[in-house]
Amino acid sequence: MTETVVRRNRIxxxxxxxxxxxxxxxxxxxxALGSRWVSGPLVAVVVLILLLVLGGVLGLAFTGGPEAxxxxxxxxxLKPGMLWLALFFLAPVWSLLRISxxxxxxxxxxxxxxxxxxxxYATAFQDFGKQFEHAFVYAAIATVLxxxxxxxxAYVIAFRGGKYKNILLGLVVIPFxxxxxxxxxxxxxxxxxxxxxxxAMNAVGxxxxxxxxxxxxNGKLLNTPAAVIGGLTYNFLPxxxxxxxxxxxxxxxxxxxxxxxxxSSATRAFRKVVFPLSIPGVFAGTLLTFIPAAGDxxxxxxxxxxxxxMIGNSIxxxxxxQNNYPVASAMAAVLMVSIATLVLLYTRIFGTEDLA
Amino acid sequence: xxxxRTKFGRNALNVFAGLGLVYLFAPIFFIVAFxxxxxxxxFNIAWQSFTFDNWLHPFAEESLTRALWKSMEIAAVxxxxxxxxxxxxxxxxxxxxxxxxxxxxxxxxxxxxxxxxVLGSSLATLFLGQNFIDFGMTxxxxxxxxxxxxxxxxxxxxxxxxxxxxxxxxxxxLGASPLRTFMKVxxxxxxxxxxxxxxxxxALSIDDFIITFFNSGPVQTFxxxxxxxxxxxxxxxxxxxxxxxxxxxxxxxxTGTIAGMRKSAEGQVAARKFKLLQRK
Numbered sequence: 207m208t209e210t211v212v213r214r215n216r217i218x219x220x221x222x223x224x225x226x227x228x229x230x231x232x233x234x235x236x237x238a239l240g241s242r243w244v245s246g247p248l249v250a251v252v253v254l255i256l257l258l259v260l261g262g263v264l265g266l267a268f269t270g271g272p273e274a275x276x277x278x279x280x281x282x283x284l285k286p287g288m289l290w291l292a293l294f295f296l297a298p299v300w301s302l303l304r305i306s307x308x309x310x311x312x313x314x315x316x317x318x319x320x321x322x323x324x325x326x327y328a329t330a331f332q333d334f335g336k337q338f339e340h341a342f343v344y345a346a347i348a349t350v351l352x353x354x355x356x357x358x359x360a361y362v363i364a365f366r367g368g369k370y371k372n373i374l375l376g377l378v379v380i381p382f383x384x385x386x387x388x389x390x391x392x393x394x395x396x397x398x399x400x401x402x403x404x405x406a407m408n409a410v411g412x413x414x415x416x417x418x419x420x421x422x423x424n425g426k427l428l429n430t431p432a433a434v435i436g437g438l439t440y441n442f443l444p445x446x447x448x449x450x451x452x453x454x455x456x457x458x459x460x461x462x463x464x465x466x467x468x469x470s471s472a473t474r475a476f477r478k479v480v481f482p483l484s485i486p487g488v489f490a491g492t493l494l495t496f497i498p499a500a501g502d503x504x505x506x507x508x509x510x511x512x513x514x515x516m517i518g519n520s521i522x523x524x525x526x527x528q529n530n531y532p533v534a535s536a537m538a539a540v541l542m543v544s545i546a547t548l549v550l551l552y553t554r555i556f557g558t559e560d561l562a
Numbered sequence: 563x564x565x566x567r568t569k570f571g572r573n574a575l576n577v578f579a580g581l582g583l584v585y586l587f588a589p590i591f592f593i594v595a596f597x598x599x600x601x602x603x604x605f606n607i608a609w610q611s612f613t614f615d616n617w618l619h620p621f622a623e624e625s626l627t628r629a630l631w632k633s634m635e636i637a638a639v640x641x642x643x644x645x646x647x648x649x650x651x652x653x654x655x656x657x658x659x660x661x662x663x664x665x666x667x668x669x670x671x672x673x674x675x676x677x678x679x680v681l682g683s684s685l686a687t688l689f690l691g692q693n694f695i696d697f698g699m700t701x702x703x704x705x706x707x708x709x710x711x712x713x714x715x716x717x718x719x720x721x722x723x724x725x726x727x728x729x730x731x732x733x734x735x736l737g738a739s740p741l742r743t744f745m746k747v748x749x750x751x752x753x754x755x756x757x758x759x760x761x762x763x764x765a766l767s768i769d770d771f772i773i774t775f776f777n778s779g780p781v782q783t784f785x786x787x788x789x790x791x792x793x794x795x796x797x798x799x800x801x802x803x804x805x806x807x808x809x810x811x812x813x814x815x816x817t818g819t820i821a822g823m824r825k826s827a828e829g830q831v832a833a834r835k836f837k838l839l840q841r842k
Contacts, residue, residue, distance in 0.1 A: 222660055222661055223661070226660075226661055226662050240688055241688065242691075242692070277660075279654075279658060280654040280655075280657070280658035280660040280663075281654075281660070283650040283651065283653055283654035284650070284651055284654045284655075284666060286646075286647050286650060287647035287648060287650060287651040287711050287715065288651070288666070288669075290647055290707065290708070290711060291669070291673070291708065291711060291712075294685060294688070294704055294705070294707075294708040295672070295673050295681070295708055297688055298681075298684035298685045298687060298688040299676075299680075299684050301684065301687045301688050302680070302683065302684035302687050305687050317691065318691075355582055355585070356582075358575055358578050358579055358582070359578075359579050359582040359583070361575070361579075362575060362576060362578075362579035363579070366576070376812075376815050376816070377583060377586075378583070378586060379815070380587075380590070380808070380811075380812055380815070381586045381587055381589070381590045383765070383807065383808050383811035383812065383815075384589075384590060384593060384804045384805075384807065384808050385768075385769055385784065385785055385788065385804055385807070386769050386771060386785070387771055387785050387788050387789055387792075388593060388788060388800060388801075388804045389589050389590075389593075391788070391792060391796065392589035392590075392592045392593050393589055395592065395596075395607045396588065396589060396592055398607065440585075440586075440589070443586070472571070493675060494674075497675055497676075497677055498677060498678060500677060501677025501678055501679040501680065501772075502678075502679075502772075503679065503772070504771065504772070508792075518677075518679045518772075521679055521683060522679070522775070522776075525683050525686070525776065526775070526776065531687065531690065534683060535683065535684075535687060538679065538680045538683045538684065539680075541677060541679070541680060542676060542677070542680045545675075545676075545677060546675075549675055
């Protein structure tokens with residue numbers, strides 16, 4: 207009798223551990239079920255474990271009293287969202303990795319066998335190396351450009367906006383309330399061969415300079431790598447500008463004034479005080495710009511030509527048009543892993559505490 | 563001499579910022595202007611003549627209108643689900659200290675640091691070759707909730723970071739039941755953060771193209787419809803509807819900004835009064 211009471215008390219005291227364990231086990235069950243990692247009678251076993259775990263936690267919450275409920279509460283609040291992410295974010299990634307190592311029975315079948323088919327990765331690198339290169343090079347250039355354009359703009363708004371700060375910030379965000387696709391199509395019309403911009407450039411003789419800089423190609427502005435990079439820069443600018451603005455806004459103006467009082471020039475004050483304090487913003491902005499830009503295919507499709515396709519175009523084409531799921535999955539897996547590696551390296555080198 | 567140069571630098575920076583704004587608005591100006599164009603042929607890309615026709619018949623393109631309503635429907639459902647799931651996570655993270663909260667924080671950022679094309683294609687591999695759900699509305703909503711949850715959780719968490727949770731204890735000390743405490747104290751206080759996050763989630767859903775593209779099946783959302791039509795025809799109604807969405811969002815943003823400015827002005831007045839009182 208006392209022994210059971212003691213054991214019960216111990217469970218109640220460690221209810222938080224029980225809650226966390228239940229969440230992790232339930233997540234693993236959902237990943238296994240969702241990605242069809244288990245099959246046949248094992249499915250029933252996994253479903254049973256899932257139900258038992260969730261039922262057990264509920265039972266503990268009802269019978270354990272206020273102490274157990276308090277310890278279980280955070281996990282209870284987390285569980286719906288976390289299990290959703292387990293089933294629809296983790297399980298898909300797992301299933302993507304599995305399909306990238308599978309072979310299809312035939313070109314038109316939707317069935318595939320998991321057999322460690324590493325040749326999918328060989329195909330991905332051999333046939334689509336150029337597209338990987340485009341994706342990373344274009345995204346990197348676009349990221350640098352967003353810093354060059356976004357930083358001064360954020361600086362002016364944060365330090366010289368005065369009472370118009372919010373309005374200026376609003377103005378910066380407004381263009382992005384129109385649809386992403388419509389914006390990109392609008393750029394393709396603006397840069398069109400017989401459009402206003404190209405004609406104006408020819409009129410003032412800028413065309414030759416641009417031609418020399420390799421931005422224009424035989425009098426064309428549209429369907430060049432420069433147009434794709436320009437589109438990426440435009441579409442992802444707010445992701446750079448807003449984090450930089452947030453970090454600049456937090457800076458205490460007295461620090462800049464103090465630097466001035468100590469006879470620092472304005473440039474030196476910027477270099478030694480303002481810029482170091484804004485690095486977290488640049489860091490977050492770089493991630494938020496580079497990652498979506500590297501996976502994008504809309505800009506390359508509307509503003510580029512067949513020689514400027516990025517890896518996103520190839521994944522989309524192989525997946526949705528060729529139904530070549532294994533190779534498309536291999537490409538997506540390579541993109542995911544290489545971006546994760548870059549992010550980790552980048553965080554190690556420039557990392558700051560607050561990411562979000 | 564020194565002063566002159568800094569002044570020049572100052573102005574140069576302001577001019578650069580001005581040019582930056584012009585750059586940001588270039589395509590927007592173009593989109594709104596061409597909503598008044600009377601196109602010659604299927605593509606609304608060369609200026610012909612001014613007309614109000616498109617604005618008088620904004621819903622003349624039936625497939626486009628249908629797609630827009632579909633997008634609204636999807637955004638409404640997915641926002642509702644993701645706002646609930648995400649807010650619960652945010653409350654758990656800021657209200658309680660518990661084991662594993664660091665891991666949860668890291669896990670929430672993962673979907674945001676994964677390229678959309680990976681999220682979209684991997685979710686499609688999950689739906690392929692199973693017989694429970696067909697590609698369509700349901701799969702789109704599932705996909706949208708998946709990427710909205712992290713945004714909502716992080717936004718709400720940021721907004722309620724400074725929340726004083728002892729208010730809950732105060733309410734309970736005064737005899738309120740937990741449910742009553744939540745309804746009368748907690749919920750009203752965290753509601754602004756939840757609303758802001760919901761607005762963000764709605765906007766993300768309406769505009770999502772890449773993830774939806776992989777999981778839509780036969781359903782046409784507004785961005786998908788534009789993408790599909792863009793090779794065949796670009797009717798001016800696209801510009802009209804885009805302009806309407808733009809103006810509506812600006813109106814929402816402006817009411818928010820003005821309310822915020824008024825509030826901060828009130829706050830400043832209150833702070834000044836407080837300081838005066840202290841001096842006395």
